Structure formats: C-alpha cells, structure tokens
Amino acid sequence: MCFPGKKRRASFVALSATVLLALCCELLSPWPHAPRAAAAAPETSAHEINADGSSHFGPVHAAGLNWLHLSSRHGDLPVPGTSTQQTGCIVADLDKDGINDFVLSFRQVAPALVWYRRNNAKNKWDRYVIDNEFLTVEAGGAVLDIDGDGYPDLVFGADWQGGDVWWWRNPGPPYDPNKSWERHLIKHGGAHQHHDQIFGDFKGTGKPQLAFWNQGAKKLFLADIPPDPRHAGTWPMTEIFSGPAGEGRGWYAEGVAAIDIDGDGTIDLLAGNYWFKHVKGNEFKPIKIADFGGRIAAGKLIKGAKYPQVVINSGDGVGPLKWYDCKGDPQNPADWIGHDLAGRDVIHGHSLQIADIDGDGNLDIFAAEMAKWTESKKEPDNPNAKAWIFFGDGKGHFRKEEFAAGIGFHEARVADLTGDGRMDILDKPYNWDAPRVDVWMQQPAGK
Numbered sequence: 001m002c003f004p005g006k007k008r009r010a011s012f013v014a015l016s017a018t019v020l021l022a023l024c025c026e027l028l029s030p031w032p033h034a035p036r037a038a039a040a041a042p043e044t045s046a047h048e049i050n051a052d053g054s055s056h057f058g059p060v061h062a063a064g065l066n067w068l069h070l071s072s073r074h075g076d077l078p079v080p081g082t083s084t085q086q087t088g089c090i091v092a093d094l095d096k097d098g099i100n101d102f103v104l105s106f107r108q109v110a111p112a113l114v115w116y117r118r119n120n121a122k123n124k125w126d127r128y129v130i131d132n133e134f135l136t137v138e139a140g141g142a143v144l145d146i147d148g149d150g151y152p153d154l155v156f157g158a159d160w161q162g163g164d165v166w167w168w169r170n171p172g173p174p175y176d177p178n179k180s181w182e183r184h185l186i187k188h189g190g191a192h193q194h195h196d197q198i199f200g201d202f203k204g205t206g207k208p209q210l211a212f213w214n215q216g217a218k219k220l221f222l223a224d225i226p227p228d229p230r231h232a233g234t235w236p237m238t239e240i241f242s243g244p245a246g247e248g249r250g251w252y253a254e255g256v257a258a259i260d261i262d263g264d265g266t267i268d269l270l271a272g273n274y275w276f277k278h279v280k281g282n283e284f285k286p287i288k289i290a291d292f293g294g295r296i297a298a299g300k301l302i303k304g305a306k307y308p309q310v311v312i313n314s315g316d317g318v319g320p321l322k323w324y325d326c327k328g329d330p331q332n333p334a335d336w337i338g339h340d341l342a343g344r345d346v347i348h349g350h351s352l353q354i355a356d357i358d359g360d361g362n363l364d365i366f367a368a369e370m371a372k373w374t375e376s377k378k379e380p381d382n383p384n385a386k387a388w389i390f391f392g393d394g395k396g397h398f399r400k401e402e403f404a405a406g407i408g409f410h411e412a413r414v415a416d417l418t419g420d421g422r423m424d425i426l427d428k429p430y431n432w433d434a435p436r437v438d439v440w441m442q443q444p445a446g447k
C-alpha cells in the first residue's frame, strides 16, 4: 500500500531507506500493534509492502476476518532451511501437549524434514530437525502412531528422483532440536515418485492401512502396517488402482482424502477424481466423481445431507475448482453433480482445505494457487496468485472472499495452530520466495 505500483521483488534487500519506509507503514497502520513472536526482526528481513498486499505482515484484514500475518521473512518464525524447493506441509500435535505443531519437507539440500514446535508460553515456534540428511522428499505426507507408543509418527515418499517411501518414529519428549528421528522404509526402490499418502481402515480390518500414489507406476497402492514395524522392514502392499485419475495432459494423478462417502459406516478412500468402494480383501471399485482430479477434500458442506460433499482443486495443473454433491446413488458417477466455485480455471491450485474457518458452524473451503513452480526461472509463473475462502451457509451456497493475492501457496493448511479454537492458516510456498513459511493467526472479531 505504501509502494503502489511497485513490482514484487524476489529477494528482500537490507536497504536502510526501505527499512525506514516499512517502519513508517507499520506506524501509520490503523491496526494496533500485536506482540510479535520475535521482538526485533533482523535487518535482513526488511520488507516492502506492495499494492497487492503480498508482503503485508502484521495485523491484516482478509476475507472479512482479522489475522496476524507472521512470516519467516519478517523474523516471526525460524527460516525453514536453505532449500528453495519446499514440498510437504503437515499439521499434527507431535509432542502431545494439546497444541498443534507442523512439519515441513524439502528435496534440494539437507535437512529432509523439520518440525515447528509450538511454544504457546512464548507465543512462538521453535524449529526442530526430524531428518538431518538429504532426501528428495515429495509433497504429501501422513501422520499416524505407527508403532503404537502413543506418539504420532510421520510418512513421506521420494519424488521423481527416488523409489522409497519412509516413516519416521517420533521419539517422544524430551526432544533434541538437532537429533534426527529413526527413519524406516515402507517401500524400497521400484517406480519413482510418491505424491500423497493417507491412513485409513479402508479394508475394515480394524487397523489403518496406508494408501499412497506411486506416480512413476501410475498406480495407487494400499500397504498394511506390519506387526513390530520398527523391525519389520518394508510393508506388504497391493495395487488397488492403475491409470489416469483426472490429471491434465502431461501431468500425474494426485490427491488423497478419506471419509465415509456412502454412509455405510466405514471409511472410504478418495484419490484423484475417484472414490473407492471396498469390495472385499484388497479389491476396490473405483467410482468417478469428477472429470478433473487434483487436490481432493470432503466434508458435510450441506448440513443434514445424506452423503458428504467432495471438493477438487487443480493441483499441479490448471483446471476448475468445484464442489460435488450426490443426491442419488454415490456409486453412480452420473449422480455426482459439480458446482463451480472460483468462476475461472485455477492455476496450480495446490492448496485445498475444508474447515469451519469463521466458526459459524458451517464448513468453509480454503483454496489457493501457486505463484511459482518453474525451478529454472527467477520470476514467478503466476505473479497474481490468489487464495480464497469460500464461506459456506450449510445449505450449499458459498460466499467467495479473497484472502491473499501475489503470495505463493503450496500445501497450505487450515488448522488451529495456537489452541484458542480459531482456525489459522499455514503456508509454505514451493519455490516462490523460498525458503519461507507464513502463518496467519486468526484474531478475535473486532480486534
């Protein structure tokens, strides 16, 4: 706002004039100054405030709600690392203190995984390493207490450069910020790339299985957790689907979710543009929901509906953002009716979350675009990338509100990161302005 017409800059330089002007912007802001996670931002994190708000830190009004925008760019959170390719982002209460923490993954240089441990007493996050080594970790990731010791463990897979899928054992407290967790193999070698995993008891065995895409094989696998997983080696796995799943030409199938779609009381797997009805054993019937696949999420967007609704965003491609409703037979693809949300194609819509963001009791949809994905280019591919919240009324109507423009979103998460019951937004861009991590902490109304 203080720099109308100024183009977004890839790097933030420590010009004293910029620091001074940015400080003036802060002082002239009508917002009260809220306490920051870091009292004094280092000089190198001086920022410019652009007309599109892309680097507007501190208290912001967005999508009709009040947020405190914190960023590693502003010294509010520790910098994730040195990798400029940030892949996965997972929210979980890893230390079981009742407040969510989050995990980021990388694929360019070590470390492979870090977690941000919430320290509410100090209103900040501390960065802990999960794996200090270099691994080419892909986007996705899943959380489950795999070894049954009470602490949630983590799963991620290798990208196009590797055939492994790993799990890391949460050691439990006391945590050492520099000590890597035990890493174990779920899948070793074979076809490369594993973008998206999810746990669920899709076979009705009483114990969750791991469903994951293996893009290099163009297949969806289901793996059983072996007894004594710390000493068992790789997991037994079965292919449950093969072929395209709504991806654009030249792209790959992706996206997983889990919900009881047909209301029979058992959890169902959703992947790409399908849901999968369990037949028996390792046999599943794929049922097409949409023409386009990508990021997929599901929930009761319509209160009292017989079946939950499904939302699909464009993921690693360009396509529609639609929610799908079934009033007939969920096993009949023709009974799934799509309704457009964005009013245009969404460009690399790699963020999609369903949550009651404003706390009115009705589920809302958060969806956002990437600003940059081409690694060889310096300038963003999609400089005016948008993030939206679609506020639901619980009856199938959505009010579209812009949340951000000009900020790269990738694998953004909506979760209460502070334990105050209000939904916050977590974003780590893929390679836009990376390394970087941002949090928008939702503030009480009227503040």
Ligand SMILES: [Ca+2]
Binding pocket: 092, 093, 094, 095, 096, 097, 098, 099, 100, 101, 118
């Ligand atoms: Ca925690």
Ligand SMILES: [Ca+2]
Binding pocket: 144, 145, 146, 147, 148, 149, 150, 151, 152, 153, 169, 170
């Ligand atoms: Ca565990």
Ligand SMILES: [Ca+2]
Binding pocket: 355, 356, 357, 358, 359, 360, 361, 362, 363, 364, 391, 392
């Ligand atoms: Ca709501």
Ligand SMILES: [Ca+2]
Binding pocket: 415, 416, 417, 418, 419, 420, 421, 422, 423, 424, 441, 442
């Ligand atoms: Ca919160």
